[in-house]
Amino acid sequence: MLLAALELVGIAAFAASGAVAAVRARLDVFGVTVLALTTALGGGTIRDVLLGVHPPAALVNWPSLAVAGVTGLVVFRFHPTVARLRRAVLLLDAFGLGLFVTAGTTTALALGAPPYAACLVGMTTGIGGGALRDVLLREIPLVLRREIYAVAALAGAVVVVLGDRLDLPPAPVSLVGSALIVGLRLIALWRDWNAPVPREIDG
Numbered sequence: 001m002l003l004a005a006l007e008l009v010g011i012a013a014f015a016a017s018g019a020v021a022a023v024r025a026r027l028d029v030f031g032v033t034v035l036a037l038t039t040a041l042g043g044g045t046i047r048d049v050l051l052g053v054h055p056p057a058a059l060v061n062w063p064s065l066a067v068a069g070v071t072g073l074v075v076f077r078f079h080p081t082v083a084r085l086r087r088a089v090l091l092l093d094a095f096g097l098g099l100f101v102t103a104g105t106t107t108a109l110a111l112g113a114p115p116y117a118a119c120l121v122g123m124t125t126g127i128g129g130g131a132l133r134d135v136l137l138r139e140i141p142l143v144l145r146r147e148i149y150a151v152a153a154l155a156g157a158v159v160v161v162l163g164d165r166l167d168l169p170p171a172p173v174s175l176v177g178s179a180l181i182v183g184l185r186l187i188a189l190w191r192d193w194n195a196p197v198p199r200e201i202d203g
Contacts, residue, residue: 007103008067010096015040015068016089018133019075020082025137029076035133036072037065043128047104047121051111094185098178101126101153105160106174115161122157123150126181148188151195156181 018039022032041058048056058064075082082089104125108118127150131141143150156177163173187193 006095006099008063009092010099011040011064011067012071013089013092013096014043014100014129015071016075016082017093017130019072020079020089021133021137022072023075023079029073032076033069033072035136036075037068038136039129039133040068040071041065041129042132043100043125043130044104046128047107047125050121050124051108051113053111090189091186094182094189095178097126097149097153097185098156098181101156101181102160102174102177105157105177106170109161109164115165118161118164119154119157122160123153126153145197148184148193148195152181152184152188155184 015036019032019036021039022035025031027035041064044064045056045058048054048058101122105118105122107125108121109115113121127143130149131143134141159177159180160173163170163177
């Protein structure tokens with residue numbers, strides 16, 4: 001029950017980030033809702049497609065669809081207030097990332113994916129929705145050009161896979177993996193860390 005509630009909180013946070021980006025791009029109410037749904041549910045849908053889960057959970061789990069859609073509409077209506085709550089949205093986004101990555105990695109392992117594939121699937125579960133959001137907005141995905149986001153997601157996925165290989169209890173391992181992701185993400189935001197980029201070529 002607690003895990004399901006936390007997952008819905010993560011979905012709401014991801015949906016809010018997608019809706020805020022859509023509002024900034026001056027999309028209409030339909031566009032804002034679509035971006036909210038895509039950001040919140042895109043990563044999980046990609047995970048299910050990669051793992052051969054049909055239909056994807058996002059299409060049969062109505063509470064997830066409802067939370068994402070309603071969040072998009074709320075952001076559309078009250079976007080000036082939501083913009084002022086940017087820190088809170090980023091905090092919830094970090095928790096959502098941690099939860100989604102560890103859940104995605106655990107699901108991949110349970111369905112027989114090899115360790116390296118489980119890491120990639122787990123990472124994709126966390127970052128896929130945001131990448132799709134940026135593509136729809138005709139932008140280079142944020143996770144590919146700045147911020148410690150995908151790296152934090154991959155680190156948490158590796159923790160879950162290592163715990164599975166060592167036959168450690170899955171719940172505490174997932175908790176540690178999530179905590180690592182959230183910690184790295186919040187420290188990166190606090191310290192303004194970004195992944196290295198190529199040096200500019202003179203001339």
